[in-house]
Amino acid sequence: MKDVRAASIRAQFLALAILLIVLVSLLAALTEPFIRGRHDRGVEIGLMAGRMERIIDNYSSATTPAQEDAVMALAVKLGVSVSAVPAGEVADLHARGMPVAQPASALTTTRSLLQEGFGDAIRHVFEPHSARRALAVPIDDRRALVFDMPVFPSSVWFYPAVISGVLKIVIPLVALAYVSSWLIIRPLARFAVAAERTSADDRLEQPFATEGAAELRSLAASLNVMRNRILEMAEARTRMLSSISHDLRTPLTRLKMRVESGEPSDLQGKMLNDVTALESMINETLAFLTDVQHDSPLRKVDLSSLLQTIATDFSEASADVRFSGPRRLKYVCKPEALTRAVSNLVGNAARFAAHIEIELEDAGEKGIVIRIVDDGPGLSEDLKGKVMEPFFKADEARSSGTGFGLGLSIADELIRKGHGGTLKLLDRTPHGLVAEISLPAVHDMHTHPSVPG
Structure with a gap:
């Protein structure tokens, strides 16, 4: 059977056709002596004519x-x-x-x-x-x-003919269809599952198993080669951008020191602001190229304590951030990645709002919901999707010309790819913005590692 599954699709169809012929012939030979088919009506006609x-x-x-x-x-x-x-x-x-x-x-x-x-x-x-x-x-x-x-x-011809047809045609065809789906369709279904799994976890070395028919094995090998080349190109680009961002820090630091050593003036302040903005962009770029790899392991943590710690850290930095939610809530996640995502959202809100609240809700079978609620100016509907783009700039965005950098992009990547969740930006009444994180239940996540209790 393994040799048949490894054969080409053409050979498999030929083998199945031969199997169907053999099966029909065997069933006909075994069942015909016990079934009165249409030819028995001819016997009855002959007997009737003879009697007449x-x-x-x-x-x-x-x-x-x-x-x-x-x-x-x-x-x-x-x-x-x-x-x-x-x-x-x-x-x-x-x-x-x-x-x-x-x-x-x-x-x-x-x-x-x-x-x-x-x-x-x-x-x-x-x-x-x-x-x-x-x-x-x-x-x-x-x-x-x-x-x-x-x-x-x-009973002389119709029912026996139906039974004979079922035994000799329907049953073999159903068996052939089942075997065909098992030999050919199942590998294609595994391809679809592998493709979906590959998009969710880039760490798989060979997501497309080289098994099944010869054509499918060839396709799997080609897809694995193509995927490896794409990953190599992405890694090379990431290394290049990381190197460029890292190398820019040295001349930028020297430039900052030279500006600071000069005589104080309005021009010096503007130059320092520009240097600080460049430094911030480089830091965010490095964070985006490194932290978004989300290779940290899954662990069971107390989400309430994790979010309370984030709120406390921001409060100590003179930001009005509060936490509300259950006293304890165990959840399996990547705590470093989730901390980074929530911190980015809170940090972004702190740039535009005076008061921020981190809300935690246990939605049961639907998973976990984390909301970062602020009282800032909010966002228009057409900007809510655009602010997720890296270094998005808009003069009307939150009434600031500084844009959003990479904070929201990193948060979205860590939540979506790292946890299989979603990040939505919603309006707050009467004004403000709500960043809603929806995390799936533990059994719905795309990976199921052993988690320490």
Whole structure:
């Protein structure tokens, strides 16, 4: 079976087709002796024609009423429905649509009448008494016989044919479809799962397993090579940007020292402000290129204590930050990454608001909700999505021309990729902004490492 799964898709389809032929042939050979199929109706037709021929011959030879009655009794014994009529009525019966056959051709006519089409046969299954079929046979110039043509019950051909079709066609096709899906569709489904897992965890070395059909193995190998090249390009770009940002610090520090050593003036203050802004941008860039890798392990922590510590740290730095929520709330997360994300959001709010509150809510099966609520000027709807972009600048953003830097971008990356959560910016009444972090329940996260208690 492993060799079949490793074969090409064309070879698999060929093998499955051969398997289907063998399975149908085997089922037909085993079940046909026990099932009365359509060919049994031909046997019944032959028997009926033979009995009618015998009755016609005996009735033609009868010369007395007693002999004719004996023939009628024989017909009843043979299960043939027949009645004697005067020969003069044959023409009238024929005019009303009843077929007429001479004794010599009665056998052939009977067979043609009983060999009904498929539509008639289906109609007789559901309407067994829908119409009377009969055949008039003139015996001589004064006698004639009218035979009622039988309608074979569905047990003779219809139900056996259905059972035979199910055993020989439906079951093998269902089995073939199941095996096909197992051999071909399941590897494709694993590809989709691997692709989704790759986007959530870039640390996987070989996310696309090289197994299954030859074409799928080739595709998996190509995707792994492409992914590795993309990761190498991204890592090279990150190293380059980190190196550039790091190297800029040295001349920037010298420039700052030279400005500070000069005579105090308005120009010196403006230059120091520009140098400080450049230094802040470099620091944020380095933080974005390093901290967003979110490789820290998952641990069970007390979220209430973690958020209270963040609020205390900002309060000691002269910011009005308070925490509200349950006294204790255990949660499995990446505490360093989550601390960085919440701190960035609180730090951003502190630039524009006088009062900030960190709210923690346990939403049960829906997960955890953390809200950073401030009383600042807020954001317009069209800016809420743009401020997540690195170094977004807008004069109207929070009534400041300094923009938002990388703080929100880093927070969004750490929450979305590091924890599988979401970050939304909402309006606060009457004014202000609410940064809402939604974290999934522990069992919904995309990784399930062993967590110390």
